[in-house]
Amino acid sequence: MTVLKAAEIDRFVANPPDAGGVVLVFGPDTGLVSERATRLVNKASEGDSDPFNLIKIDAADISADPNRLIDEVLTVPLFGGRRIVWVKDASGKNLNPAMEPVLKLDDWQTLVVLEAGDIKKGAGLRKLVETHKRAIALPCYADSDRGIDHLIDEETREAGLSITREARASLHSLLGGDRMASRGELKKLCLYALHKGRIDSEDIEAIIGDASAFETSELIDAAATGDLAMLDHGLERLAEAGSKASVIANQALKHFQQLHRMRIDVDQGKSAQAVIDGQRPPVFFSRKPKFSQQLRIWALKDLEKAMDILSEATRISRLNDPLGVPVLSEALLKLGRAARARNQRR
Numbered sequence: 001m002t003v004l005k006a007a008e009i010d011r012f013v014a015n016p017p018d019a020g021g022v023v024l025v026f027g028p029d030t031g032l033v034s035e036r037a038t039r040l041v042n043k044a045s046e047g048d049s050d051p052f053n054l055i056k057i058d059a060a061d062i063s064a065d066p067n068r069l070i071d072e073v074l075t076v077p078l079f080g081g082r083r084i085v086w087v088k089d090a091s092g093k094n095l096n097p098a099m100e101p102v103l104k105l106d107d108w109q110t111l112v113v114l115e116a117g118d119i120k121k122g123a124g125l126r127k128l129v130e131t132h133k134r135a136i137a138l139p140c141y142a143d144s145d146r147g148i149d150h151l152i153d154e155e156t157r158e159a160g161l162s163i164t165r166e167a168r169a170s171l172h173s174l175l176g177g178d179r180m181a182s183r184g185e186l187k188k189l190c191l192y193a194l195h196k197g198r199i200d201s202e203d204i205e206a207i208i209g210d211a212s213a214f215e216t217s218e219l220i221d222a223a224a225t226g227d228l229a230m231l232d233h234g235l236e237r238l239a240e241a242g243s244k245a246s247v248i249a250n251q252a253l254k255h256f257q258q259l260h261r262m263r264i265d266v267d268q269g270k271s272a273q274a275v276i277d278g279q280r281p282p283v284f285f286s287r288k289p290k291f292s293q294q295l296r297i298w299a300l301k302d303l304e305k306a307m308d309i310l311s312e313a314t315r316i317s318r319l320n321d322p323l324g325v326p327v328l329s330e331a332l333l334k335l336g337r338a339a340r341a342r343n344q345r346r
Contacts, residue, residue, distance in 0.1 A: 031180025
């Protein structure tokens with residue numbers, strides 16, 4: 001199996017191979033998995049919606065009847081065109097009995113797209129297809145800063161809008177955990193700002209703030225500064241709103257990773273204010289005092305422990321959604337208590 005790197009994936013999705021084969025789209029960012037699988041199928045089918053050529057099957061049906069997959073793969077389209085079998089929700093289903101006969105074929109013209117969630121290396125579908133020459137894997141992880149910039153540019157360009165530097169910096173701290181959620185927030189923001197031609201910080205606070213994005217920043221800042229009253233209130237709202245814990249855990253992890261990089265610069269002799277002012281993308285002006293306070297509280301070794309705690313919370317919340325909120329709450333409360341103790345000592 002060829003596992004494509006991030007820079008190669010968009011090119012592959014935009015220009016899928018003409019021959020048959022298997023494409024496994026998987027990863028913890030379920031929104032990005034869905035988006036890439038949909039784009040791949042649309043491009044490969046060239047807009048052909050003929051139900052005899054584009055077959056959508058739930059993985060549970062394939063698991064219950066393993067012979068169905070190879071029957072679909074070997075079916076020849078009645079009126080020509082390309083046949084695509086799109087298997088949805090392939091995570092946690094035992095598809096090996098269905099996939100093994102397909103992978104033993106010498107040649108086939110059907111494109112099989114497997115849409116899955118996070119699959120560990122050497123397990124399940126990844127283990128089965130990893131050595132097959134006609135299989136491609138497209139891993140989907142949370143957007144990096146570069147990916148978020150690309151997403152912002154894509155949506156604002158389509159809407160014919162510009163965006164200020166401060167607004168872009170704000171969005172960096174609010175997006176990235178789930179591609180579908182991020183794109184939805186951006187589309188809503190662009191619609192709100194359409195009449196004025198430009199997105200600024202006030203637009204973000206007015207629109208994304210209502211969707212708990214600004215609440216997320218406040219929640220993370222409360223944990224990082226030891227403001228337990230604010231943190232308790234934010235966790236209550238998180239549980240009531242049914243927010244996706246894995247997204248917030250990932251944002252908290254990114255925040256502490258940024259603090260870690262900044263702490264290194266401060267320990268090397270730079271002033272905290274200079275480090276904060278020098279961040280790219282820039283820190284949103286209303287959060288600069290919070291960053292200053294957090295840099296005073298957190299030492300390098302403590303930040304490393306915090307990142308370990310948040311990394312584990314992110315992993316668990318992605319793998320088990322019902323456990324997400326309690327696991328994230330425990331992690332943030334642990335960090336909040338630690339920050340409060342250090343702040344009181346200072």
